[in-house]
Amino acid sequence: MKALHDDRGTAAITTVALLPLLLVVLAGVLQLGALRVAVTRVRAAADLAALVAVNNQDDRELARTGVLRLAGDAPAVAREYLARELELSAPLLAGSADEIAAAADIAAFAAPPAFDERTGARYERPTVRIAAEVPLRTPVFGALVFRPVTTVNVLAVSAPR
Amino acid sequence: MREDRGLATLEMTLVLTILVPLLFSILEFGAALERWLAQDAATVQAARFAGEVGGDTPEVRGLLAEQMRASGVDPATVTIEIAPARVGWREPVRVSVASEYRIAIPFLFSTTLPLRSSAISRGEVNR
Numbered sequence: 001m002k003a004l005h006d007d008r009g010t011a012a013i014t015t016v017a018l019l020p021l022l023l024v025v026l027a028g029v030l031q032l033g034a035l036r037v038a039v040t041r042v043r044a045a046a047d048l049a050a051l052v053a054v055n056n057q058d059d060r061e062l063a064r065t066g067v068l069r070l071a072g073d074a075p076a077v078a079r080e081y082l083a084r085e086l087e088l089s090a091p092l093l094a095g096s097a098d099e100i101a102a103a104a105d106i107a108a109f110a111a112p113p114a115f116d117e118r119t120g121a122r123y124e125r126p127t128v129r130i131a132a133e134v135p136l137r138t139p140v141f142g143a144l145v146f147r148p149v150t151t152v153n154v155l156a157v158s159a160p161r
Numbered sequence: 162m163r164e165d166r167g168l169a170t171l172e173m174t175l176v177l178t179i180l181v182p183l184l185f186s187i188l189e190f191g192a193a194l195e196r197w198l199a200q201d202a203a204t205v206q207a208a209r210f211a212g213e214v215g216g217d218t219p220e221v222r223g224l225l226a227e228q229m230r231a232s233g234v235d236p237a238t239v240t241i242e243i244a245p246a247r248v249g250w251r252e253p254v255r256v257s258v259a260s261e262y263r264i265a266i267p268f269l270f271s272t273t274l275p276l277r278s279s280a281i282s283r284g285e286v287n288r
Binding site: 009011012015016019022023026029030033034036037040041044045047048051052055056077081084085088 | 168171172173175176179180183186187190191194197198201202205208209212251253279280281282283285
């Protein structure tokens with residue numbers, strides 16, 4: 001009976017036994033933090049690409065009428081800069097920047113008012129909208145029986161002031 | 162009872178040497194990620210501004226320095242690269258910022274993490 005009530009060393013044994021679990025929790029927390037950084041980066045990439053594209057105005061039209069109008073190649077500019085921006089975060093991506101940008105749904109609404117069927121938004125000014133699915137590497141999640149790739153949906157909308 | 166003397170201390174020491182590094186790892190890496198996010202945001206703003214003003218100007222570097230200072234980083238310890246220095250109309254301009262963040266985990270290690278951020282914008286100055 002005495003042995004049953006002997007608590008000596010219990011805390012130490014419990015801590016050592018729980019150590020793998022604690023390490024798993026630590027790894028998961030760090031992976032979650034890294035994922036948050038990656039998500040913020042790809043969102044910033046899409047925002048900047050949309051901003052660059054919306055500044056691609058039809059200069060002749062602007063000079064002639066004083067009205068802001070998107071140039072015809074605005075979607076191509078958005079795609080090009082989305083690829084450029086994503087390339088800067090290539091180690092975080094689970095796919096090539098060019099492929100992700102090529103698959104992105106990019107729409108230019110040159111003649112407002114316009115209705116965006118994808119988002120349900122109504123635009124009163126010339127607008128560029130980027131919607132992309134970006135696969136991100138999450139190797140620790142993969143090791144913890146979750147998916148090694150986490151796909152985030154990114155939406156960026158930009159219109160000139 | 163005499164046998165138990167010191168056992169609690171020994172256990173506590175063992176527990177602390179495991180739990181304290183774990184706790185500090187979460188805190189230190191969390192702070193590093195927060196710093197990285199702040200640096201990323203500052204870099205994006207600087208790239209946008211560099212496109213607007215036409216490249217590497219004191220205003221762009223001043224904006225970056227102000228942003229880094231606001232994040233608790235000494236701008237003197239940050240490496241900034243803006244290429245090209247003079248950007249043409251609708252040409253890409255890239256801003257890269259690199260800094261170091263020191264991580265110290267009690268009982269384990271201390272190291273320096275390199276934090277790098279880059280963003281690309283487009284020249285908007287029609288010279």
